[in-house]
Amino acid sequence: MATTLTFLGAAGTVTGSKFLLTVGERRILVDGGMFQGEKELRKLNWADFPVPPDTITDILVTHAHLDHVGYLPVLVKNGFHGPIWCTPHTRDLAFIVLRDAGFLQERDAEDARLGGWSKHDKPKPLFDSQDVEKTLPLITPVDWDRDLELGDDITAVWTRNGHILGSASIRVQTPHGSVLFSGDLGRKEHPVLRARETPAGADVVVVESTYGDREHMDPRNMAHEALADAVRRTINRGGSVLIPAFAVDRTEIVITVLSQMRRDGRIPRTPVYVNSPMAASALDVYKNAVTELREDLDLTDIMGDLQEVRSADDSRELTSGKHGPSIIISSSGMATGGRVLHHLERMLPDPRNAVVLTGYQAVGTRGRALLEGAQRLKMHGRYVGVKAEIVRDEEFSVHADGSELVDWVRDLRPAPGIVYCAHGEAEPAATLAARITEQLGVDAVVPSIGEVVVVEPPSARPAAETLAAAAAAPTTPSVEEAGAADATDSGLETQGSGAGRPVTAMAAVPAQEAATVSLDGLSLTGAQVEADLTPHRDADGSLVLEGTISIRLRGPLP
Template identity: 60%
Template sequence: MSKPVATLTFLGAARTVTGSKFLLDLNERRLMVDAGMFQGAREWRRRNWDDFPVDPATITDLLITHAHMDHSGYIPALVKHGFHGRIHCTPQTRELTAIVLRDSANLQVNEARDAARGGYSKHNPPLPLYDEADVERSLPLFHDVAFDRDLDLGGGVHARFTRAGHILGSASIRVWLADDPQISVLFSGDLGRDQHPVLRRREEPEGATSVLIESTYGNREHPTGDEEDHEALAGLIRRTIARGGSVLIPAFAVDRTEILIKVLGEMQHAGRIPPVPIFINSPMGSAALDVYQGTGAHAELRADIDISALLNLPTLRDVRTKEESVALNRPAQPCIIISASGMATGGRVVHHLRHMLPDPRNAVVFTGYQALGTRGRSLVEGAKQIKMYGRYVPVKAEVLLDTAFSVHADAPELLEWLAALSPAPQVVYCVHGEPKSAEHLADTISEELGLMAVVPRYGEVVRL
């Protein structure tokens, strides 16, 4: 009797940088690695609402590389439509994902309500993709997985999580069949840089026959020298404070907030920027800070990092209430505001943008990758007006993109990770990147490493 065909289906992060979802059919078992939400361009966001290509109830196990929305944000929608299997991830990913999903549900419910009241939605009535109840039904399905331990998923299918060094708890995941050495797949997840500001360096997993590698920065190298010292940011802060304005930093609540506090604190200590108040206006960011201070996080942190000491910065202020947040739209004195989301797609930061963008005294600083179709991408590309809550807002504030904050591996670091895999892969799939970035990385892999590398299409199915 012939063995069942083993297949891999690309249900997201294929020629786009969001929505990571990879379906594995192995030995009559159906697994999925990552369940990310599509963000950015409308054509991709609409896919969040499509009928899922397979019945979610037929998926036995879901493996999550890390907590960011584009890798975990679709989980409650899967559960809403019938998924009831096990969700495997590291303990820190579980903690952070719970924070991310609860915030996402709350944000969606509020946005749907505001759109209904304001009459600026094309849908009648506007609805959230999922709500808080869907999130709470999802959380009991999570199961903790330790790094570097074999996980038996049944049916001869095994998995192993290796530290990826991107954010706390992030992992690369290797899946294989015990009785067929030719059937093995390695998912890079998002890979951290060689030198992460807070976390220890990523570790090298065992190689696999097929490898999926992220390509967010597949055609770029991170800055070095003065740019890595964030002098452009320091200069902008000095200029803005001197003219009586405030600096708004849209930031990813998980990981980026910790790094920003570290850098801004060092700048203030060195006298590079004035000691103005620094407000953390993100409930999700504040909750994530608590996870980074937890005992379970210590093994992943760099030896020279004391998270508690970072948070004792004298000028740091934690904004918890809605009233405090509203007051920051017109701050009483020049200040720095760190608020989610990092691409300005939703959350408290959008309210701040609406009030701060029209004032030329102010400045807005983006510190990470800005996907196509997001407000952040429009602003860094020089938009003169931005639409928010059904109205256009003029952009008079100074805008800066500081790419030195990125904790994604760049092109040379991706190649280094791939070249170190043993055994070497038979085929490499470049995922989680915009087309030009993914295609450039695939070409470079072929030319420099001599490996077959392709950029898969959305919905494409390949045999393993």
């Protein structure tokens, strides 16, 4: 019996968070997220799930963003019928987000069919509203900071992580070891929500790495000047400002920031419209979540002085531009769909307008294309020229930056045995892994999709320790001393010693136990490590061990 962790998404990429815990016979999934962005990635949403969904007993959800909940209806459609556990506000927001997603799936398939621009003869949605309505009753709220008993000596606990309303890190304790999933980590402070808390540490930690290679700048007292300046310039020349924003959380923050700017006289009193039924519903949830909001938040700021556009008719009128210069907040935030597309179609060709991007723009999305200076954008089967000013306000991020991620890992007690850097594109994930290894002395690896690793306490990883000992050996004064120290510490055996003579090092792991070996981003399950090393002195006098290290593995490579 053992516990393993399989990375089914958000590995080497940001979206599609799905982590499968196999505890003996039990299968528990952490997050059921959808792949978004590039077509190659989105195709993965259509692949067969690696295990029959009806063999999964529970799903634990970190938060209500689509890249964490958007695949749940597909799992339910294919047989999952167990509880989906999450915090109460994640449940409220998931209802809104999933209903909207079901509607968009159906509508996009229908539009593609009518417009004839789909490559499929009969474009089908990934899931429909019926699948969503079957999913929602399974969503079950949990208490914050209290162990949830899942049976078979498995417990899970949710800790606030300051990303969006209801968002959490989840720590799962199994009989064989513990795993902590960071979820999407917020910054040290959130503009609207109370600050995140530090969860208990675990043997294995899965940390997000969206901005693993970036540092957010500190704007001091002129926060969001890029946005304020764009608003002033645009309104002055008679244009309107479009702010594509994720309906959940980002819209609330943008409204709060605009309210504060108006109060401080930094922008004119231009009408502000929120054109997204989903954002309007999410805003209601935020306004009522008083216990989760910052204590110093002026509640009138989040209410804003704004016009909510809920009906399709009102939306069409607003899109037509009859209202004159205004600020329009609309979703989706990466312009992958939703009403923001209609605004972009009308506003992009006019150089008086501005589009202010406020969030992460995944590779392959229209938002990313705008950011990278695209001259035209394809929407609803047509190309539209980009003449409007494109502005980026980078201060809206609700993802921790590289240093904040390292600090989060550093604060964990006990320290992790190994860290997997997930939920990041290749470069940021690798950068974060290198920083964690260098600065904290903790093994950190970037997993790949489909990879399986063992969950166990650090003490059960002798093979990895032997590797570390072998790597450390050259810095010790002599082979004899290194061998003696290692022999007592980790059961390492050495034969022969002294400069110029070969040394054999061996560490055997009991055959029934598996040990995980991390090598250059690959995690392997190994049974035996052997090293044949020849010591010699370098020109500068340092002792060098040269030779081969072999790891004997049971079974085929993963």
